[in-house]
Amino acid sequence: MMRHPRRAGRLGPRGRGAAAVEAALVLPVILLIFFAILEFGLLFKDYLSTISAVRAGVRIASAEPRAPTFADDAAKQVQNGSTALDMSSVTALWVYRADPAGNPVGGDASFTSCSTCVKYTWDAAAKKFTTPSLSGWASNTQNACVADPNHDTIGIYLEVKHKAITGAIFSNIIIKEHSVMSLEPIPNTTGCK
Template sequence: AVVVESALILPVFLIVIFATMEFGLAFRTYLTMSSAARDSVRHAATMGRDPEADFQVLYEAMHTLDVVGGGNVSKIVIFKATGPDSTTASGALAACRTASVTNLCNTYSGTGLQANPADFGCGPTALDRFWCPSNRKVAVSDPPDYVGIYIEVDHQGITGVIGMTRTFSDEIVMRLEPVRT
């Protein structure tokens, strides 16, 4: 009787254990991605007009995600927000989720996420040419300029029992730090 009961309960017990483990790892991926977005937007806000601003922001995000194992980054968007409540979910910024848009955003995916500093600098073929850091308004006398970061991460389940494959995303907007000129 004990063997029969064990045979009935063991699969349910194992599914609960694997589901708990999968959920925990997915939650860790989400928290890591969210933390990387916060760290990156803070970094972008302080970098302001620095020619390497986008490179440094990408480096910060990738470093945070790599250290903790935050999943596979599919894209990072650095965008010009119109205010603290701007979002890439609608309006003109929606196009930024698929490609860079002139004077609006720089979208990085694939090899752009592994670029080196020489690939930046607002030149005609530079990765950051669409919303060049040198055009960002950081003077105290300027109207405020906001920068936003959108990060999208793919999470793959490790057990395969539940088949958990999810895409997590987060975006945060912050005002660029004013600088006296």
């Protein structure tokens, strides 16, 4: 009686067991990579949305020197520029007078305090930014004079708490972004300061 040689591609009982063990070892690694790509992709989306919103807000604020609504208009523009963000995750929005280094005047580089800024919080019921008080940087104190060495610069600071979906890679990350621009100059004859 003649035996037939094994056909190529057919696994015996030992081969099937080895494949199952390999799959059990590789599958968690592949899932971890998949969730890492997902988590960091969503984090990157929120980061880019935060940058875009801050830049949109500071452009509006810098174009409205000495306008009484400069801070409210900037906050509205931040809201309009952040449609990809979950606005309930916004923990801070400041419209502030910036020093030459871009930090808040009367504050510090870590954005824990500020004496010349308008601070906003997100009102989920009204679906807009509101300011708890009217203290901050009054528009009639802005210096937007052409060629004045003490010409003011304005900044927008936005802080967003990014919440992880799975928590396998990280739980929460705070995204902090700010941008600064010089106020658009106004001729000295029109009350620029």
